Amino acid sequence: MHELSIMQSALSLALDQALEAGASRVHMIRLRIGALSGVVPDALEFAFEALAPGTPAEGAELAIEHVPARFWCATCAREFQSDDMFAECPDCHSLSGELRAGREMELASLEID
């Protein structure tokens, strides 16, 4: 259950950015969360509901974009998406050691006023 501390970090970052932009309210927080980040979106939402009250993000919507794991297959010279998070190329079945996407835990954007 480290989602609480991850969400706390995301919220602090969001509020800092909102403050810097001269905003008084945050209406939407958009996050990008990778399949291999080890973070569960449902738990983030739960944490957000617990943390947002009393801050300028109270009542804001939390939008979480899921980023699937993508690896580079050197044999086929192309990227492949892995829905099971395993590094095996679906075409040639070789194993890839090069993760291209999927570990993201990112504050993408904010809607503020």
Add this chain to the structure above:
Amino acid sequence: MCKDCGCGLPGENPVGVSAHHHIGAHEHGDEHAHEHEHEHGPGHHHGHDHSQLHTHPHSHAHSHEEPDQEHAPAAGEETHRTIEVRRAILDKNDRLAERNRGFFRARGLLVLNFLSSPGSGKTTFIRESVRGLGPDFKTGVIVGDLATDNDAQRLRESGAPVVQITTGTVCHLEAEMVSRALKRLDLTGLNLLIIENVGNLVCPASYDLGEDLRVVLLSVAEGEDKPLKYPPMFQSANVVVISKMDLAQACDYNRETALANIRRVAPKARIFETSAKTGQGLDEWRSFLLQEQQARKALDPLSIY
């Protein structure tokens, strides 16, 4: 609810965002009387009326003797703006981890972050590894646990200086905890720092501590499919240590399946099959550490050792 304007924000704002600068939406002059709630009549435009998009929990308890031009923009007008941020949520931890990394490099320290489920044998493996390291290495250990310093005491049997981090309820170590612990560890002459993370196969994967190598342990008693169940952790491993090989037979451990599963998730990780009890695989592991240490020493012009 805010005592000044009733807007649902607390009077004291924890992050310092002023709750009372609603960007032209409803700036109040000092002469406003804040006495009663009222229905807004026709012709009264208010910046907080765009309720189709979101609902504000606040009401507006002020009288409006001032002309309406203060209350721009008009009802229904969208005042939201989008700002692109694109920053890592753990940006702060990542930056502190990079600071740690720079500090470690400058001191010529090879730093290992040990991760596994509770009970995989991290403490015993580290203790036995350190005992046999010989004169090439001077080792220090930082160990994290929710409570007790039992592991620190066991690790001290190896002869290495040990600092305990007691995390309380926190299920992982963060870069900042490590940098604080470093102040309690005499680093003079050390060239290997081992960090034993909190026993947990999920959360610590997200937190860079500034280590050179991430070492994930898997004991033969845990089941060959564990890497498939916890891909984020195993995918992040530079080294996978299979521990408690002396129990393989008793646990019906299937070596081929276990190795195939690790490679499926972490194809690049170096794998060591070990037993801290019998010493199996420990020489190979120690030779690997020596190679890593020498490779870093040769590459790093900042190193003072």
